[in-house]
Amino acid sequence: MSIRILYFARLREDMGIAEEMYDLPGESCDVSGLRAQLAARGGASARALGQGKAVRVSVNLELARSDTPVKAGDEVAFFPPVTGG
């Protein structure tokens, strides 16, 4: 099951990519589980998404919490705390 992941602002620069398709190994997971899986890949993913980084997440264009579920076909975005206005 595949999801689309987007990165914005500092996270996009840290990751070196704006988006990727990612295959979830399990049936389903939640936002914190997905983040941990991505960070476990090491390299840029660990630097951008590792523990201690201020990261906000949206699922299907809605701000998400760490326990928000993620399923096949979802669009998930990782980004820093917002600074508009």
Next chain:
Amino acid sequence: MAVRVQREDFDIGAEIAAFRRADPGIGAIASFIGLVRDLNDGVAVASMTLEHYPGMTEKALSGIVADAKQRWDIIDALVIHRIGELRPLDQIVLVVVTGAHRGAAFAACEFIMDYLKTQAPFWKKEQTPQGTRWVEARASDDQAADRWSEPQAK
């Protein structure tokens, strides 16, 4: 309700005139204009680049305006937010709220800005003499948004 994300500048007078549409039920219009300053955290800012998350931004702003209309007895609200490269003196954001009376219009205008600051997916990157830097979110903005979580009088 109207929400726009655009590169172009906006004309406050023209926007307000178009938004009120000569509705005689409007007795009050509250507005807020956010501007680019030439100094942030003690560092000179030559310009800034604003990026956003297309699709989510419009949804978030529409949600904030809908929330304001639920909470206060206002007639309507307009939000315009610019993206791209901006320089000191440039306008960044416009919020206009129309209502029968000023109290609700003032409160809803402030609420929309406080929520926009903490929930709408925009990010600023500043160009300074020391190089470029991403603007850090402020705890004071979270506190400003949090105070609306307390029970409000309509």
